[in-house]
Amino acid sequence: MNFFKKEDPKEAQRSNDRQLRRTNRDLSHDYKQLERREKELEMEIKKLAKTGQISACKTLAKQLVQIREQKTKNIAMGARVTSVGHQAKTMGSMGTMATAMGTTANTMKIVDKQMPLEKFAAQMRDFQQTNDRMDMKAEVINDTLDSMLDVDEGEEEAVINQVLDEIGIEVRGKMPSVPMGTSDFTSTKTKTGNDISDADLDRMLASLKS
Known part of the structure; x- marks a missing residue:
């Protein structure tokens, strides 16, 4: 026993x-x-x-x-x-x-x-602070992207006009060798590049811009 x-x-x-x-x-x-x-x-x-x-x-x-x-x-x-x-x-x-x-x-x-109370409270505070920092960074990034991608209407119009002008210059350079058919850009009479006047070219550019 x-x-x-x-x-x-x-x-x-x-x-x-x-x-x-x-x-x-x-x-x-x-x-x-x-x-x-x-x-x-x-x-x-x-x-x-x-x-x-x-x-x-x-x-x-x-x-x-x-x-x-x-x-x-x-x-x-x-x-x-x-x-x-x-x-x-x-x-x-x-x-x-x-x-x-x-x-x-x-x-x-x-x-x-x-899991002591002090450690738990510190972890919760750290989590909240980290989450707040991430929210702030996301907000800054979004604001930056918005400012970069936001185009003023006047600036946008100027860019469009510049592109159309470049196209017009390119078209003007090629016009002598390209025959033009009947359209709003020309008269009802078929014209060659030598027959296109500056007024006709201006009407073409105006039509592209509209």
């Missing part, structure tokens, strides 16, 4: 329950024997009373009183044993709850050590 081994609380509770049940069985057995003896004494007292043996009746009557008192004590003891059993179960349940609370407390301590 290992005297240094700590007894399991559940096993101790089961052992205690077995002992209490055995005690209750013994008390119940004693109570039944007392009842039988009580009935026997009652019958003997009646027989002695019929024969007029009063002194013997009194002696048996004292025994009967003692037996009845013992029965009362037996009932009280049985109630006490039952109460002890209930108290033991209650204590066992409280012990289980205390163990569960202790385990929960230890778990909470471990979690608290792994």
Whole structure:
């Protein structure tokens, strides 16, 4: 037997329950024997009373009183044993709850050590600051792109005119060798490059710009 081994609380509770049940069985057995003896004494007292043996009746009557008192004590003891059993179960349940609370407390301590409040708060602040910086950078980038891509209507018109002028210059350079058909840019008469005047070229440029 290992005297240094700590007894399991559940096993101790089961052992205690077995002992209490055995005690209750013994008390119940004693109570039944007392009842039988009580009935026997009652019958003997009646027989002695019929024969007029009063002194013997009194002696048996004292025994009967003692037996009845013992029965009362037996009932009280049985109630006490039952109460002890209930108290033991209650204590066992409280012990289980205390163990569960202790385990929960230890778990909470471990979690608290792994994530202390100061560290958690610092991480949250760092996350918020980083998120704010990213939002600011995104806003600056968007504003920069908008300013780069935003073209003033006057500037846009000037660029279009410049491109059309370049096209006009290119067209003017090629006009002598390219025959022109009937269109809004020329008269109804077919003209060669030598027949195109400056007025015709201006009308062509105006048509491209419109």
